[in-house]
Amino acid sequence: MAFKVGLLGLGNVGAGTAQILLDPAERHPLLRELEIYRVGVRSLDKPRAVEIPPDWFTTDLEAIVTDPQVDVVVEVIGGLEPARSLILKAIGHGKHIVTANKAVIARYGDEIFTAANESGVYVLVEAAVGGGIPVIQPLKQALSVNRIHAVTGIVNGTTNYILTRMQRERGDFDDILADAQRLGYAEADPTADVDGLDAADKIAILASLAFGGRIKLSEVYCEGICQVSAADIAYAERLGFVIKLLALAKRDTCPVSKEQLDQLQVRVHPTLLPNNHPLASVNDVYNAILVEGDPIGQVMFFGPGAGEGPTASAVVSDILNIVAALKTHRAADKNSPAALNPLLACTHQHYCEISPMSELISRFYVRVLAQDQSGVIGKLGTCFGWHDVSIESVVQIGMCDQMAEIVVVTHEVQEGNFQRALTEIRSFKEIDSIPSLLRVL
Numbered sequence: 001m002a003f004k005v006g007l008l009g010l011g012n013v014g015a016g017t018a019q020i021l022l023d024p025a026e027r028h029p030l031l032r033e034l035e036i037y038r039v040g041v042r043s044l045d046k047p048r049a050v051e052i053p054p055d056w057f058t059t060d061l062e063a064i065v066t067d068p069q070v071d072v073v074v075e076v077i078g079g080l081e082p083a084r085s086l087i088l089k090a091i092g093h094g095k096h097i098v099t100a101n102k103a104v105i106a107r108y109g110d111e112i113f114t115a116a117n118e119s120g121v122y123v124l125v126e127a128a129v130g131g132g133i134p135v136i137q138p139l140k141q142a143l144s145v146n147r148i149h150a151v152t153g154i155v156n157g158t159t160n161y162i163l164t165r166m167q168r169e170r171g172d173f174d175d176i177l178a179d180a181q182r183l184g185y186a187e188a189d190p191t192a193d194v195d196g197l198d199a200a201d202k203i204a205i206l207a208s209l210a211f212g213g214r215i216k217l218s219e220v221y222c223e224g225i226c227q228v229s230a231a232d233i234a235y236a237e238r239l240g241f242v243i244k245l246l247a248l249a250k251r252d253t254c255p256v257s258k259e260q261l262d263q264l265q266v267r268v269h270p271t272l273l274p275n276n277h278p279l280a281s282v283n284d285v286y287n288a289i290l291v292e293g294d295p296i297g298q299v300m301f302f303g304p305g306a307g308e309g310p311t312a313s314a315v316v317s318d319i320l321n322i323v324a325a326l327k328t329h330r331a332a333d334k335n336s337p338a339a340l341n342p343l344l345a346c347t348h349q350h351y352c353e354i355s356p357m358s359e360l361i362s363r364f365y366v367r368v369l370a371q372d373q374s375g376v377i378g379k380l381g382t383c384f385g386w387h388d389v390s391i392e393s394v395v396q397i398g399m400c401d402q403m404a405e406i407v408v409v410t411h412e413v414q415e416g417n418f419q420r421a422l423t424e425i426r427s428f429k430e431i432d433s434i435p436s437l438l439r440v441l
């Protein structure tokens, strides 16, 4: 008996998913045991990229998630509602869920996974992070025997495309964003991408899997790329760095107790990366995720972070995992309730503790515009020293609007100390402004 898929949404990802399911030749043989049973959409009149019999379509998505025939519900409608309610309703009706919706999982993962565990169903989310790049399943399975130290990713293709073009063309952010929108690489409303919100959703999901606890999205520090200027990119290059929007999750300190084990840093911000860092050469719309752990060392996942085909590949791989688990259970004992496979299900229920940014230890890059007079650099150095901020280099780059342009790079310092020093520096009468402040990896 075939396993029945209820597909919610037939846009980019939905159509890509249907295309794989309808054309199983030369793919995994288990795909032949799957059938699309219903397709839920908003409009029945829209022309579709994939040929699907008209009687499979419905605009009644609730009827799909409550239909006793459906085994797996695939949610690819996007947005928060009705996606969240449909997922919860489907779980309530004993359906397994596959979703590409990072926004829903990052915000409502708690209630969704709790409900799924209570109902004994799977919720798989491979496509929610990194598009076609398999990273969720490796974190749950192959890498799960490691003690993970850090997950660092370029997980938003739009911002990586913009920063790559700013680097290559020395262009300004606004011009390149407008061009990216014209070419379809950025949304008409680019806020979720350029403000780092999409990357924050994704790192919350990755951190939860890597560190075995739930993450409150509101505690994820998030800074976008709007303030990155062509000047910063050029100065960073002179210092041997590229600027990337990084999403990071790291264990904070050397653990001595269970509590401290869960102290994490989870943050998104533009970062100066040394040219020889594995993520420094990840350009254009590509995504990459670097996982560091013990004893594996470093592993990097690289590939297309979005797009119809790649994202559908991740969606269908999740469907396949669920069907494999269901098939094993059906073969073993049809009458007893299935135990969830702990390598597929969500097994943690507590929240990780996220350290405040003021405790972060990092290197910083700061660009200061000051009056061109003697003693300013010395005054900056003294102020940083008072606040325990050790400086690696101070360079007067040149003149900008009749002001001396000074770039300071610090050693690893505590963010709180650094911010206190900057507050004092801003009050100096010689200081015109501090146009950029970026973290350095």
Ligand SMILES: NC(=O)c1ccc[n+]([C@@H]2O[C@H](COP(=O)([O-])OP(=O)(O)OC[C@H]3O[C@@H](n4cnc5c(N)ncnc54)[C@H](OP(=O)(O)O)[C@@H]3O)[C@@H](O)[C@H]2O)c1
Binding pocket: 008, 009, 010, 011, 012, 013, 014, 040, 041, 042, 043, 044, 046, 059, 061, 075, 076, 077, 078, 079, 081, 082, 100, 101, 102, 127, 128, 131, 305, 306, 307, 308, 311
């Ligand atoms: N696109 C990507 O490359 C990509 C990559 C990774 C993850 N994702 C995630 O995948 C999900 C889907 O993205 P997408 O790009 O495929 O979106 P999309 O092209 O906008 O497609 C959305 C589909 O859902 C249907 N839909 C939306 N709201 C509905 C409602 N209230 N009732 C019934 N049907 C509704 C639409 O129906 P109509 O066709 O009738 O309008 C459409 O078929 C999102 O969560 C997104 O974040 C996308």
